[in-house]
Amino acid sequence: xxxxxxxxxxxxxxxxxxxxxxxxVEGTSNPNLYWYRQAAGRGLQLLFYSVGIGQISSEVPxxxxxxxxxxxxxxxxxxxxxxxxxxxxxxxxxxxxxxxNTIYFGxxxxxxxx
Amino acid sequence: QKEVExxxxxxxxxxxxxxxxxxxxxxxxxxxxxxxxxxxxxSPELIMFIYSNGxxxxxxxxxxxxxxxxxxxxxxxxxxxxxSATYLCAVNQAGTALIFGKGTTLSVSS
Numbered sequence: 001x002x003x004x005x006x007x008x009x010x011x012x013x014x015x016x017x018x019x020x021x022x023x024x025v026e027g028t029s030n031p032n033l034y035w036y037r038q039a040a041g042r043g044l045q046l047l048f049y050s051v052g053i054g055q056i057s058s059e060v061p062x063x064x065x066x067x068x069x070x071x072x073x074x075x076x077x078x079x080x081x082x083x084x085x086x087x088x089x090x091x092x093x094x095x096x097x098x099x100x101n102t103i104y105f106g107x108x109x110x111x112x113x114x
Numbered sequence: 115q116k117e118v119e120x121x122x123x124x125x126x127x128x129x130x131x132x133x134x135x136x137x138x139x140x141x142x143x144x145x146x147x148x149x150x151x152x153x154x155x156x157s158p159e160l161i162m163f164i165y166s167n168g169x170x171x172x173x174x175x176x177x178x179x180x181x182x183x184x185x186x187x188x189x190x191x192x193x194x195x196x197x198s199a200t201y202l203c204a205v206n207q208a209g210t211a212l213i214f215g216k217g218t219t220l221s222v223s224s
Contacts, residue, residue: 044158
């Protein structure tokens with residue numbers, strides 16, 4: 001069966017500091033990978049998605065970036081965090097066409113920028 | 115811009131009642147429709163998906179889709195306190211990422 005893991009689970013970072021969130025998927029190959037953000041009182045916002053190694057699509061212009069160095073690894077980064085970057089970050093994968101490419105989420109990472 | 119709209123709630127129902135959650139979407143090209151449940155502080159988990167007009171049942175849950183009206187709903191029969199959560203509606207076209215609504219908060223009182 002497929003599993004998805006992301007880390008760290010929680011972090012508190014000062015404004016202007018860098019960020020790195022990592023996500024890995026097991027039990028499948030060539031998945032589509034996603035980063036979503038859920039800010040307080042707001043819905044799930046798609047940040048990036050990737051259909052393959054090195055292929056990244058950005059949905060929202062911002063100071064975040066994403067990379068996919070390996071087939072089942074997805075990384076979200078920032079060089080300098082802003083207060084507005086606080087939120088719940090969710091990595092997700094899809095790839096089972098029999099399930100209409102349902103996406104499955106990792107456990108999430110709580111980021112507080114202070 | 116593609117949009118998915120949900121009433122934020124809270125929707126309050128007594129234990130054992132039927133909870134009805136509604137969702138509308140703007141993109142007529144949407145092909146698949148999903149319902150997720152999200153407990154406070156946790157990541158969303160899939161309840162079910164639907165892609166044909168009509169009803170689809172899975173245990174106590176029934177999803178209903180009406181593409182002509184661009185409307186999808188989720189019915190929860192025999193609601194339990196453990197069903198108290200935020201319910202997210204999501205839609206997509208083939209090969210695209212899911213677009214989510216902001217969710218409806220459901221509270222089931224015992």
